[in-house]
Amino acid sequence: MEGRVHDGTGRIVVQDLTKRFGPVTAVQNLSFTVEPGSVTGFLGPNGAGKTTTLRMLLGLVRPSSGGTTINGLPFDRLGNPATVVGAVLEAQSFHPTRSARAHLRCYAAAAGLPDERVEQVLTLVGLTTAANRRAGEFSLGMRQRLALGTALLGDPQVLVLDEPSNGLDPEGIAWLRTFMRSFARGGRTVLVSSHLLAEVEQTVDQVVIISGGQTRYQGPLEDLRRSQRSRVLVQPADAHALVAALAEAGLTDVETLEDGRLGVTGSHTKQVADIALAAGVAIYGMQEEQADLERMFLQLTSGEPGQGQAGGFGGGAA
Ligand SMILES: Nc1ncnc2c1ncn2[C@@H]1O[C@H](COP(=O)(O)OP(=O)(O)OP(=O)(O)O)[C@@H](O)[C@H]1O
Incomplete structure (x- = not known):
């Protein structure tokens, strides 16, 4: 044209x-x-x-x-x-x-x-x-x-x-x-x-x-x-035993939440359940926390000029 x-x-x-x-x-x-x-x-x-x-x-x-x-x-x-x-x-x-x-x-x-x-x-x-x-x-x-x-x-x-x-x-x-x-x-x-x-x-x-x-x-x-890793929230009968079993399986990003549950980052429910079963730890409840894109967006945009987080996510940052 x-x-x-x-x-x-x-x-x-x-x-x-x-x-x-x-x-x-x-x-x-x-x-x-x-x-x-x-x-x-x-x-x-x-x-x-x-x-x-x-x-x-x-x-x-x-x-x-x-x-x-x-x-x-x-x-x-x-x-x-x-x-x-x-x-x-x-x-x-x-x-x-x-x-x-x-x-x-x-x-x-x-x-x-x-x-x-x-x-x-x-x-x-x-x-x-x-x-x-x-x-x-x-x-x-x-x-x-x-x-x-x-x-x-x-x-x-x-x-x-x-x-x-x-x-x-x-x-x-x-x-x-x-x-x-x-x-x-x-x-x-x-x-x-x-x-x-x-x-x-x-x-x-x-x-x-x-x-x-x-x-x-x-x-x-x-x-x-993808860069926002999801977390499994799990309520075990014996937290110490599960933490040890998870660590043995290479899952070390585990924190204890205020309500007593464990937050396991970088895994999924099936993997955590299998590890608990193999370790003989009873599980009373489990839930997968979805990646919260909106939270990441707020984190990315809350910085002031000069405090940009570009480069920190996904390798595509400008
Ligand atoms: N003609 C103008 N004179 C003075 N300051 C301006 C002018 N146009 C925009 N600005 C300022 O530049 C900054 C960016 O404004 P801009 O409208 O581009 O943002 P935005 O991301 O489109 O926001 P919004 O979604 O509210 O429209 C703001 O601080 C705004 O006050």
Whole structure:
């Protein structure tokens, strides 16, 4: 397509990016890469610098230093950007009396796209029946769909969404999740920001976690999950005997909890039960404590700038 001058990959690269607003350093030496064919969650608490980073990526804010590229090019050299990257940022506003269809036609015309594309996009985002209604009367969920439709007009290779679940009902969230997945499955790139890991956990394959304007972790969500080792909580008749038997089997990361149970890290219920049986120790109760991703996310993001834990998890840290 005309204007699509790029390396063809759909890759997003953020390199040594820094943005200062007067005394506030919103983003500090941030580096990460977003690969095509996957949904990447861009995560961090409120004020972490997510929106500022996305605005720099989209050419809306000038970096103090460092830079960003999409398809190997900075935003202002993308030619016809609508065909490369579509974005839904926070606080989208529409002309209140203009219909959804008229709104999309307006943007399509500006990007040199035919009205036919507007009809395709209305179908894509499920707004066909509401197409002639005024955007001012739309619910928040419908406005989000319209914003997404606007972003998709140029059939972009890369989709950037800033906290898109805000204000969506469960049905809308489920729909968006399916949409993002299928978009990425076709080999395209999705970067979606959120301040809640739980919100995107079921959607994303990769995560970039930032806090205080710095990268805390970058890599597959699965690696992060794996790095959080689960624990078996066990109530034995004879704690001393079980601790000794576990140690003999190489399980030495064992602690005694306040309620008298043992917490065995790095094992699973079947292994602990087998060891107890072989040692002749009766077990009164046992339970596996699931890896708590949210707790890890909070740990990762609670550090101040300069206290990053990057490098400590899963080997994919930036
Ligand atoms: N135009 C601006 N002028 C001054 N400070 C700003 C400006 N934009 C952002 N900041 C500051 O930069 C920091 C990062 O803000 P940013 O909006 O990028 O974070 P965020 O991770 O997107 O948070 P949220 O989820 O709350 O939107 C904050 O301290 C914010 O107050």
